[in-house]
Amino acid sequence: MAKCYYEVGSKNYYILKEKVKLPKFQRGLVWSEKMKRALINTIKDGLPFGALLLYKIKDEKYDYQLVDGLQRLSTVMDFENNKCKYFELKEVAKKELKNISSYYRKKFPTKLIPDNLDTIIEKTIKDVLVDNTIPEIKKSIAAKQKFKAELPGNDEDFSDLVQEKVSDIQDTIGNLIDLNDLNFPVVIFEGKAEDLPEVYDRVNSQGTKLSKYEIFSATWNNKEYLVDDDEILNWIDKRYKTIHEKSGLDIDGYNDNDDGGSPILDSKKINLFEYAYAIGKIIHEECGALFADEGKNVDPSAIDSIGFALLVVCLGGKFKQTEKLPNFFVKGNSENMIDLKNKLVEVAKQVNEYLREYIVTRDKKNVTKYIEAQVVSIIATLFKLKYIIEPDLTITRNEDSKNLIPRFKRNMPRHYIYDLISDYWAGSGDTKASNILNVKNIEDNKYLSLIKKDSWRTVISEWLVTQNSKPFRNVPIINKLFLNYMMCLTDMSGVSFSASQAFDIEHIIPISRLTKKFGKGPFSALGNLCFLPYFDNRSKHDRTVYEDLSDKRIKHEYKARVLIDKFYYPTRKEIKFIESNATFTDDNYRKFLEERSDYLIETFSDIICGSK
Numbered sequence: 324m325a326k327c328y329y330e331v332g333s334k335n336y337y338i339l340k341e342k343v344k345l346p347k348f349q350r351g352l353v354w355s356e357k358m359k360r361a362l363i364n365t366i367k368d369g370l371p372f373g374a375l376l377l378y379k380i381k382d383e384k385y386d387y388q389l390v391d392g393l394q395r396l397s398t399v400m401d402f403e404n405n406k407c408k409y410f411e412l413k414e415v416a417k418k419e420l421k422n423i424s425s426y427y428r429k430k431f432p433t434k435l436i437p438d439n440l441d442t443i444i445e446k447t448i449k450d451v452l453v454d455n456t457i458p459e460i461k462k463s464i465a466a467k468q469k470f471k472a473e474l475p476g477n478d479e480d481f482s483d484l485v486q487e488k489v490s491d492i493q494d495t496i497g498n499l500i501d502l503n504d505l506n507f508p509v510v511i512f513e514g515k516a517e518d519l520p521e522v523y524d525r526v527n528s529q530g531t532k533l534s535k536y537e538i539f540s541a542t543w544n545n546k547e548y549l550v551d552d553d554e555i556l557n558w559i560d561k562r563y564k565t566i567h568e569k570s571g572l573d574i575d576g577y578n579d580n581d582d583g584g585s586p587i588l589d590s591k592k593i594n595l596f597e598y599a600y601a602i603g604k605i606i607h608e609e610c611g612a613l614f615a616d617e618g619k620n621v622d623p624s625a626i627d628s629i630g631f632a633l634l635v636v637c638l639g640g641k642f643k644q645t646e647k648l649p650n651f652f653v654k655g656n657s658e659n660m661i662d663l664k665n666k667l668v669e670v671a672k673q674v675n676e677y678l679r680e681y682i683v684t685r686d687k688k689n690v691t692k693y694i695e696a697q698v699v700s701i702i703a704t705l706f707k708l709k710y711i712i713e714p715d716l717t718i719t720r721n722e723d724s725k726n727l728i729p730r731f732k733r734n735m736p737r738h739y740i741y742d743l744i745s746d747y748w749a750g751s752g753d754t755k756a757s758n759i760l761n762v763k764n765i766e767d768n769k770y771l772s773l774i775k776k777d778s779w780r781t782v783i784s785e786w787l788v789t790q791n792s793k794p795f796r797n798v799p800i801i802n803k804l805f806l807n808y809m810m811c812l813t814d815m816s817g818v819s820f821s822a823s824q825a826f827d828i829e830h831i832i833p834i835s836r837l838t839k840k841f842g843k844g845p846f847s848a849l850g851n852l853c854f855l856p857y858f859d860n861r862s863k864h865d866r867t868v869y870e871d872l873s874d875k876r877i878k879h880e881y882k883a884r885v886l887i888d889k890f891y892y893p894t895r896k897e898i899k900f901i902e903s904n905a906t907f908t909d910d911n912y913r914k915f916l917e918e919r920s921d922y923l924i925e926t927f928s929d930i931i932c933g934s935k
Contacts, residue, residue: 328514333506340400342386343377344573345393345566346519347544347594352397352569353622360400363409366399367500374508378519381441386574390512397570399505399679406496408451412445414493418739419488420445427474427483435475447473448489452496463489464524515765529876536626536645542595547592551828552661558601560587561623569624595649603630605668610675612683614691629695633667635762642696642753652716659716666718667867670706674698680811681736682804684854686825696752697742701758702736704770707760724765728843733771737931740808743801745782773785781926787920790848791913796838798828798847805927806854812930829855831893831919832901832912833865841909850919869895871904891926893919 354362375392386555402409409433412420424442428436436442451466467486512522564585565578567839577586587593593601607614607627621627630647638651645718652660682691703932708731708772742748748755759769761868790802806828826882830851831836837846845851855868887894900906 329428329510329512330914331374331510334377334509336399336502336505338662339375339458339507340572343389343396344382344385344387344575345570345579346378346388346575347563350550352394352566354398359401360409362395362398363402363500366505371508374510376510376512378512378516380396384684385573388519389572390519393570393572396507396583397572399502400571402500403481403502405455406499407449407493410496410499412449412452412492413556415499416448416492419492419495423485423488423920430476430481437474438793440474443473448492451489451847452493459493460649462493463487465767471883478574479704493586493754493755494544497723510786530741536596536628536631537598538643539599539631539648540626541648543594543596544640545594546649547594548655548660549591549657550593550598550660551591551657552664553807555593555598555661555664556588556591556603556622558598558604559593559597560585562597562600563587565622565624565922596650599630599634600626602634602667603627604631604665605664606633606671607877609668610671610836612679612689613671613675613690613693613698615629615682615689615691628790629699632695633671633702633706634663635708636699636756641761641928643757645865648846656716659718662718663716667702667706667712670709671702674702674705675733678739680738680810681740684803684810684826690807691743692799692800694743694748696746696756697739700756701739703756703760705731707765707768720766722798725764730771734773737774738770738772740804741774741782743804744786752774774932776928776932783927785918785925787849787924791845791850791916791920792847794843795845795847796834796843798852802847802852803828804847804848806852809891809927809930810854813889821898826854826856827893829853830868831898833867834903835865836907838839840907841912842914844909844912848916849923850916854889855892867898867901868892869898891923893922895921 341527359711362372373392373395375396376390377387378387378390406438420441424441427444446465447469448893448928450784451462451469454462454465463486466489467482470482474481512519514522534762567574567578604621604623604627604630608621610647631641633653634647635648637644638648640647640651655833684690705728707721708727709721711719762768765771769791777919831853832846832851834846893915897918900908900911902913
């Protein structure tokens with residue numbers, strides 16, 4: 324019989340949490356609140372909830388390393404400190420809530436009783452109980468004080484009742500799960516330390532818990548590189564700090580310093596997973612327009628896979644060969660790895676700027692969706708146009724293709740929207756990106772080629788047929804993107820804008836009138852949309868622009884001729900059919916969409932092929 328390198332048992336929660344630390348290859352905290360509540364309810368009901376995989380270590384402070392089970396252990400630790408957020412009060416404290424409500428209803432005049440009294444009571448208590456700034460022993464007093472502001476006319480007797488019942492609720496919730504008696508099932512691995520990443524890989528590859536990038540954090544854990552770059556090191560340090568703060572558990576090799584310093588910042592030694600992770604974070608932070616989330620905070624614990632993908636394709640591999648990335652770094656050194664990072668970030672920022680005017684409106688609203696394979700293929704194309712990488716990661720300027728960069732700058736934004744309209748990236752984006760990047764001659768790369776006018780007409784026509792048949796109300800992102808391209812490519816001379824002029828998506832035939840007349844239909848089809856200046860659009864409510872222009876009380880910045888020429892608004896004759904109940908029919912609306920679609924096909928094809 325084969326030797327067994329593990330033993331099975333159980334460990335008390337309170338003992339366990341003090342004796343376990345995390346390996347650096349652990350993923351971040353990824354469970355949703357719903358998943359966390361489900362685990363706590365499972366424990367409350369006395370049902371099996373899964374085992375922890377531990378590795379026995381020799382350490383003065385810790386007995387075990389947590390190989391698998393971070394989500395479960397950290398959830399219970401969070402529950403210990405925030406019990407009340409895991410249960411609905413109306414389910415676990417029905418009696419106490421009813422007592423408070425009944426007392427108030429009997430004690431005070433009907434005219435003082437809010438219609439939503441029960442909701443107010445439950446929310447007020449819940450807010451106090453989940454507020455971590457209030458010590459547990461003072462929560463009942465805090466609830467008493469808060470009710471004085473929330474409910475009119477309550478007296479000291481009512482306040483005392485609230486304090487008593489809130490204290491009872493705390494006891495009720497605290498007794499739902501006795502953590503003193505909670506034992507975790509555990510599997511303790513007793514094999515070799517160098518086998519841990521492989522064990523982690525095998526355990527998690529049998530479920531849906533880890534992405535391939537999280538697997539790499541385990542399998543690439545042992546090889547370290549000296550990388551003296553504060554930008555990279557700070558992102559890695561923030562990742563571990565965030566995981567530590569969220570989980571409450573120490574991380575092997577990170578929380579070992581007694582002086583409170585950071586081993587990452589002190590040693591400057593990182594593994595390849597950490598390097599690729601940091602590049603992804605830097606690009607995400609620097610290139611917000613590309614990620615359709617400009618202005619949002621970047622979560623340090625989450626993994627942005629773009630760093631892995633860009634490294635492998637720029638170094639000559641394919642999307643599906645990320646596991647081979649370590650092969651490219653055999654001869655790498657600190658200086659070259661820093662230079663590679665800088666060049667990748669530089670190129671990504673250039674792409675971000677090339678596309679920004681097309682995918683971000685004047686008022687900074689992003690109007691695109693992020694497709695990783697598309698963005699990686701674009702950034703990697705520009706990287707290959709600009710640079711050549713030697714096997715030792717030395718990077719030199721590619722003088723042979725510098726004259727191709729202007730072609731890339733002009734044609735790439737056109738391919739960007741063309742591919743989204745045609746749904747090019749549906750299916751195997753990895754394969755398509757590899758095909759784009761692995762052409763024998765860089766001049767054959769698609770982002771350098773012109774798209775013919777007939778091709779534009781065909782793809783837009785097929786797209787609009789679907790648009791005109793779908794009964795949707797909300798405006799699709801691709802529609803906003805298309806209209807923003809039209810604005811960007813249009814000569815706006817003669818129209819004055821402020822630097823931050825805001826625009827609205829305008830329903831040419833007001834959606835409220837369409838809904839009232841027909842109930843549902845393709846009300847947000849492209850043919851019924853255009854961009855209009857914010858203040859003009861908001862002033863007209865459910866009128867068309869022409870109806871609004873007839874109102875002498877309204878001062879308009881832009882007149883009808885400007886709207887038609889610069890904003891592609893239809894003529895009054897084209898939409899006059901809605902002004903009469905007899906002509907405002909479904910057939911006439913759909914006829915308008917078809918004629919409008921023909922106009923947009925020709926207009927867009929002309930301006931995108933004719934602009935520089």
